[in-house]
């Protein structure tokens with residue numbers, strides 16, 4: 001009996017594993033076709049100066065409208081894409097769409113910054129800076145308005161990243177941000193050496209303010225660190241007026257989150273914030 005049960009369980013797990021593996025294969029196959037089938041799009045989330053409430057910029061976030069599964073979250077398909085070269089074509093699609101979309105916004109908001117998430121693999125691949133240079137030239141966008149976001153864990157993982165950042169990104173005049181800051185293991189000496197202009201406090205520290213006193217202390221420390229290193233500091237995932245007030249008083253520069261706006265379409269962003 002026990003043996004039977006064991007076998008059943010084994011069969012169940014094998015079956016479950018097979019199902020998951022083939023599901024991943026299907027998703028990867030579908031993702032490969034997503035660009036040509038026009039299933040990817042960007043949504044935009046505004047960022048505001050905490051002191052003046054002025055609009056500073058917007059982060060673009062990728063979305064995938066799958067023909068059968070509906071909306072698939074980037075938290076699901078970006079890690080899958082990062083396991084292969086797929087992330088390179090998706091990353092390129094994001095860069096191109098973002099720069100193209102922001103181009104007509106310059107007339108209404110000449111200093112509006114656009115934050116674009118990059119995967120570390122994009123930096124190791126050849127030609128990224130050339131590509132960004134030609135896209136910014138083609139669409140008449142200043143590289144100084146493009147804020148590239150790299151996650152803290154991605155940054156600390158790879159040495160290629162370091163070289164690219166030092167030599168190429170800085171030369172082009174791109175802005176560099178460390179995303180999800182506080183969740184990885186930055187060495188503070190390395191942080192000092194990176195040509196970054198911004199730290200982005202991870203949402204996990206912001207979401208439990210004011211209930212979690214430890215998170216409040218960590219958030220204050222990150223803001224203090226950023227100020228000490230003369231970096232701009234952004235809080236993501238701001239959902240309440242209280243959190244915005246706390247961040248403002250703690251000296252945080254910029255905030256982004258559902259309290260201000262969810263990520264919205266480019267058309268809605270322009271209508272709401274750029275007066276057209």
Ligand code: C2E
Nearest residue numbers: 061062074075078094117118119237238239256257258259
């Ligand atoms: P991220 O760059 O840290 O983006 C912030 C995430 O928090 C976004 O999730 C955003 O929709 C969500 N968010 C913003 N404000 C709030 C809030 O007030 N409350 C809550 N609960 N959530 C909020 P999203 O769009 O699902 O993206 C997840 C992650 O996927 C991003 O985290 C980023 O790491 C990655 N990602 C998104 N777009 C791209 C892309 O174009 N390229 C790459 N490489 N990664 C991307």
Ligand code: MG
Nearest residue numbers: 059117149179
């Ligand atoms: Mg980001």
Ligand code: MG
Nearest residue numbers: 179180200236
């Ligand atoms: Mg983040």
Ligand code: MG
Nearest residue numbers: 179180202203
């Ligand atoms: Mg995050």
